[in-house]
Amino acid sequence: MSLEKFIENFEEAVEDIEPGSLTAETAYRELEAWDSLAVLTVIAMVDAEYNVRLKADALKSCETLEALFALVSSRSES
Amino acid sequence: MSVAGKFENQQVLVVGATGGLGHAIARYLKREGAGLVLSGRNEDKLNASAQELGAGWLSSDLSSSAGRAQLADAVGMLDGVVFAAGVAPVAPVRYLKDSDLDACLNVNTVAPLLLARDLLKKKKLKAGASMVWISSVASSQGAAGYAAYAASKAALEAAARCLALELAPKGIRVNCIAPGMIETDMADAAAERISGDALEAHLKAYPLGAGRPADVASAASFLLSAESRWITGAILPVDGGFSIN
Numbered sequence: 001m002s003l004e005k006f007i008e009n010f011e012e013a014v015e016d017i018e019p020g021s022l023t024a025e026t027a028y029r030e031l032e033a034w035d036s037l038a039v040l041t042v043i044a045m046v047d048a049e050y051n052v053r054l055k056a057d058a059l060k061s062c063e064t065l066e067a068l069f070a071l072v073s074s075r076s077e078s
Numbered sequence: 079m080s081v082a083g084k085f086e087n088q089q090v091l092v093v094g095a096t097g098g099l100g101h102a103i104a105r106y107l108k109r110e111g112a113g114l115v116l117s118g119r120n121e122d123k124l125n126a127s128a129q130e131l132g133a134g135w136l137s138s139d140l141s142s143s144a145g146r147a148q149l150a151d152a153v154g155m156l157d158g159v160v161f162a163a164g165v166a167p168v169a170p171v172r173y174l175k176d177s178d179l180d181a182c183l184n185v186n187t188v189a190p191l192l193l194a195r196d197l198l199k200k201k202k203l204k205a206g207a208s209m210v211w212i213s214s215v216a217s218s219q220g221a222a223g224y225a226a227y228a229a230s231k232a233a234l235e236a237a238a239r240c241l242a243l244e245l246a247p248k249g250i251r252v253n254c255i256a257p258g259m260i261e262t263d264m265a266d267a268a269a270e271r272i273s274g275d276a277l278e279a280h281l282k283a284y285p286l287g288a289g290r291p292a293d294v295a296s297a298a299s300f301l302l303s304a305e306s307r308w309i310t311g312a313i314l315p316v317d318g319g320f321s322i323n
Binding site: 043056 | 272274275293
């Protein structure tokens, strides 16, 4: 489970994101493509790829993709 | 308004009685004099509801044939059946999990149909009985992320129409209620994947505002009662006008 792969998965999940355009520091909630469908899709992607069930609120609690990855990693191990 | 004695000497099975809608329906029917048998998966909650409503209860997993047979064996002769159990996985199709799709179709579509089959085979439905299946506005309105749920409910409605024809000669009626978003456990669960802002925007599409479980319960009561004796195979929207457009 790597941060790089997580960012790749995130880019693939959210519409209109160029592959390779995001970094660990990206503030994902400020992306133009970040809307309610993106929220739902990222939650479903995390469930499908990492078997972690996030709530919409959890996505609001993180700033960057690195922080979100850390959250998913911590849930995945528990 | 409820009428005491509307269901006097009548027995109604409420499946999914521990969910928000199922519980509200059971309460409403109790107020109108129905004898109740409650079914659900959460034994503690079911026991508490049964105590509150003076109802019989059986905790069974209706996604298994053994669970369905157990329930169909346990109940006495029924005047009505309400099927309010349901699950709503929310995911775009490209991230839909096999297990979520299976569970959704199994609980929402297969279980009510096969429970009806088992009750019929065991002759547990009186002539003139009424079955009410809880569907959803999602069956006829597309929404991103709801393919599994919408498919399960559309299939349920299609099955209800066919079963209504099969049972009409016995005077047994089958109808669906298609509620909009109601403040219940399932709406809460769906909301977990939907931001509060998006939910608020969605509720703006309801001309009469948000619905309550009792709004669905009163519709279920009507469809169970003799007041609706000439209605079968119908899908009744109970959605504050959401489906008008």
